Amino acid sequence: MSYLAGLFALALIAPQSTPPIFQPGAPGAPSRVISAGEALELARTTYTADDVRFMQHMIAHHAQAVEMVALLEAHGADPRVKLLGRRIALSQDAEIVLMRDWLTSRGQSTEMQGGHAGHGGMDHSGHAGMDHSAHAGHAAAPSETPLMPGMLSPAQMARLAASRGGDFDRLFLQGMVQHHQGALDMVAELLALPDAAQDTLLSDFTNSVVADQSAEILRMQSLLSEL
Numbered sequence: 001m002s003y004l005a006g007l008f009a010l011a012l013i014a015p016q017s018t019p020p021i022f023q024p025g026a027p028g029a030p031s032r033v034i035s036a037g038e039a040l041e042l043a044r045t046t047y048t049a050d051d052v053r054f055m056q057h058m059i060a061h062h063a064q065a066v067e068m069v070a071l072l073e074a075h076g077a078d079p080r081v082k083l084l085g086r087r088i089a090l091s092q093d094a095e096i097v098l099m100r101d102w103l104t105s106r107g108q109s110t111e112m113q114g115g116h117a118g119h120g121g122m123d124h125s126g127h128a129g130m131d132h133s134a135h136a137g138h139a140a141a142p143s144e145t146p147l148m149p150g151m152l153s154p155a156q157m158a159r160l161a162a163s164r165g166g167d168f169d170r171l172f173l174q175g176m177v178q179h180h181q182g183a184l185d186m187v188a189e190l191l192a193l194p195d196a197a198q199d200t201l202l203s204d205f206t207n208s209v210v211a212d213q214s215a216e217i218l219r220m221q222s223l224l225s226e227l
Contacts, residue, residue, distance in 0.1 A: 047106060047199045054190045055099045055202070056112045057148060058209075061186065062092040062099075064151050065179055068160065072172050077165040080223060081173060084216070088176065091212060095205070102201060150182010170227055173220045180213040180220075 069089035076082050100110045142154035152160065152175050160171050187206045190196050197203050 047202065048193075048195055050190060050193045050196045051199060051202055052103065052106075052108050053113070054186065054196075055103050056108075056110065058183070058186060059096055059099050059110060060112055060147060061151060061179075061183060062096050064147075064157075065089070065092050065176065066096075067157075068152070068172060068176060068179070071161055072168070075161075075164050075168040076172060078169045078223075078227065081169045084219060084223070085172070085176075088216060095209075098201075098205065102205075148182070148186075150179055150185055152179065166227060170224065173224045173227070177217055177220050177224075180217050183209055183213050 066089050069085040072082060072085040076085070103110050142158045144153045144155045146153040146156075156175060160168065160175060163171050187209055190206065197206055
């Protein structure tokens with residue numbers, strides 16, 4: 001456990017216990033006793049600009065997964081796929097709330113910034129499930145370019161929305177596997193950056209994403225083999 005994670009854990013149990021919380025001083029300086037509130041504030045301030053971008057982008061990423069499940073409820077056929085979809089939507093809805101709270105409590109916007117620029121300086125222009133390339137009053141074909149890697153492109157979302165029954169179930173599972181793998185890639189990209197994901201809550205969240213979505217990928221691949 002990191003030093004700041006230890007501070008956070010001690011802060012959480014401080015109201016029920018009497019041991020003091022010590023913050024180590026700078027080299028050559030003594031440690032000092034801090035309050036539970038100070039420990040929580042220290043944990044809250046250990047985030048980077050990359051952490052913020054990750055959370056902002058993951059909110060949009062999760063939102064598309066919830067949109068896909070809404071289509072599943074209307075157009076899907078297999079009850080096993082629908083049950084899995086509902087579980088995914090419940091989980092991702094709850095994580096969207098967590099991510100919004102994380103950003104808001106740190107004074108950060110919950111919206112993607114910089115013209116939808118992605119991680120590593122990449123530009124992922126466009127909006128999930130929508131195409132805005134129409135001009136002169138004529139709508140162009142939906143774009144095959146996703147908002148960010150792993151997400152479904154507007155064209156993929158249009159094909160999903162147009163399908164029904166067993167064809168929908170297969171497209172949904174294939175698309176959600178792609179979607180989940182994109183989330184895993186986003187986590188891996190974040191963790192490769194210096195000083196990223198040191199915040200305790202963010203670290204726990206990324207661990208949860210990897211564990212939950214890896215397991216769901218295996219379940220979806222199993223369902224695909226049975227359809």
